[in-house]
Amino acid sequence: FTFRKQDVCEKKQADPVHRPITRRFAAQIASTQQNRAEGTKKSNLGNSNGFGEVIFVDDEHKPTDDQPVPMTLEQTEPVHNELDQMEEVEMEDIIDETVLDIDICDANNPLAVVDYIEDLYAYYRKMEGSSCVSPNYMTQQFDINERMRAILIDWLIEVHDKFDLMHETLFLTFNLIDRFLAKQTVVRKKLQLVGLVAMLLACKYEEVSVPVVGDLILISDKAYTRKEVLEMEKLMVNTLQFNMSVPTAYVFMKRFLKAAQADRKLELLAFFLVELSLVEYEMLKFPPSLLAAAAIYTAQCSIYGLKQWSKTCEWHSNYSEDQLLECSTSMVDFHQKAGKGKLTGVHRKYCSSKFNYTAKCEPAHFLLEDSL
Template sequence: MTSRHQAVVSQQQRGGIVPAGKQKAAAGADGKNRRALGDIGNLVNVRVAEGKPQPQINRPITRSFGAQLLANAQAAAAAAAAANKKAVAIPVDGAVGKAGAKATKKDVIKAKPENVTTAVVADIDERAKQMSKCSISSHGKSSRKTIHTLSSVLTARSKAACGVTDRPKELIHNIDAADGDDQLAVVDYVEDIYKFYKLAENSSRPHDYMDSQVEINAKMRAILADWIIEVHHKFELMPETLYLTFYIIDRYLSMETVMRRELQLVGVCAMLIACKYEEIWAPEVNDFICISDRAYTREQILVMEKGILNKLEWNLTVPTPYVFLVRFLKAAICDKEMEHMVFFFAELGMMQYSMIMYCPSMVAASAVYAARCTLKKSPLWTETLQRHTGFSEKQLLDCTHILVNSHSAAPESKLKVVYKKYSNEQFGAVSLHPPATKLIEELKASSSSRK
């Protein structure tokens, strides 16, 4: 009897039969507590005491707030599960009477608010999970399926047909990374040096002078250029000397009118000045007298040398195409064959008077582009080359077209010193490659159609 009485008393305390006064007081206290919880956490939608819907407080659910709601919901669900286990009446000695039946009914009635709370908790749990999925999908892959519309399919096919694809952007290669420990490479200053070269190349450029010359034409200049390249090769001079020689010739002719009989003298003196500036062991004046078949005396050479230097105001430190060729070859990350091909096109360009209209950096970049087209490199132009040259493919097409046409005409030309020089195995016989005339014409036609 004692144990059964204790069980019934504990059952009444857990949710069984409770006196009416205490039941009202408990309901009022429960309503206040639930109202307070509803105001704080926005978890309860129905007031137990009044039965009126409670206005909700809308708060944006952020990732952190969603995680907090999920944690709170899980804790509340665990607490509710524990409370439900405690609220189940355990009959003693297997007897079930009216009191037991009433207690079970009361348990069901008492459990309704707990079930409501559990449902709300489950709803919050679901919302928190959805927010978590949304945040993951927004930072990762989208949870929605990709819908391919007719317009998107047609656009993709049109791009594929035109050769326009959404390829990932090529990374720009750091061409100076390997020379960090080489003090002669001046990695810390090389970018600033070439920025200065780009600014200075236009201030000292020779302008179009052929119309102002009375007895000289472009064909005579080409004959002189062919002879100078041959002399340079026989003397085994530095490449810097050759490019500076042509700069001195064009600069002087753009400032001074020269007779036909003195044109070769200008070339001889220009090479002598360039050798004194660039070479360690420069050829003597007598060497130039012999190489010109004694057409000029020593006095004539020295007088012309002084006249050229005075006209140029002794300013010989200028950016020639060679300084840009060295940098652009490094940006092209090329092999020896590519290097020989680039210099082949650069020397072909020196023989063409029409190339004087282009700045040295563009001539150098066009030589690299023409070499890549001839050797069928892929891609023809890279982001690294565009970054360091400052030119796009479209900007180089006109200048490159002149170089490629020169390559095409070189085998049949009377002035073929450059072609023979680079057909030798010493230079990889690069001049024997088929010219890229057709490819350049297609690229120019494609560029024109896009306009």
């Protein structure tokens, strides 16, 4: 499946002053000069023009076999050789046409930081390893397990939705929880407190308006005191060494959705799938960038009913379709089971009109069949 350039935005035309001189383009310049000269023959020396030196050769001045052959541009009689039969292209067109420039529409938007957006995401990819945790860190916990973690995260997704917080806050909250639990043993009666404090810290980092400590105490049914919340906050920031600036799956989602030219439907389904994955402890083995790319790939398969991963998506995500399949099939499985069992917080959230009833979208069953 190939996107046309017109489907995204018009390609910016190259500045003719800096345009590479191709055989065809130079021949056009030469033809114009020849008409002005009204029949005067060009010599085999280059004539200076606004585009640099252009060399022309007449039939009367063909080089002999023992002379070095200069770069030439024939104006009249075509030479029937393999080079002349090739279509002339500019240097900028050598790159695969299917890899679209997704930032060209934001060239005048200073908030899009087009000049260094690629460097920014290269840095995110380099640093995402430091934000990941061991996929078996629960083995060092003696009083909590994977199921308890899933219950906590499923509940926090609902809390996040009730407070109407930003997407960034949700992803950072879960990152803080896992990084903290990977370094600090916690008894089960304090696990909910860990989740509340992680959300409080994420709000302080991402939100403009932060929930007060009293609100967090109320939603926990007053299970904790203000003093306990503040003590846990102090313990968490010290354990994490105040490092809150980590690339989560959210930052990769935004970039990869742009590469996929996603509409609202695709965006919501991709976020539904990635949030289902956040609940599952087993998905910690995948880095945030892979999780984001797989969610978008799976969402595309669900909506279009066929495998679809464009060259543009592959280029910007640095993941091929084959690299996404393991994670993607797991997401399809979660999608199928989302409305069943006890942990249905994500499903209920995306079954609402606020999220366009996204959870009711049919899963990409064929991905599971192909993996068998």
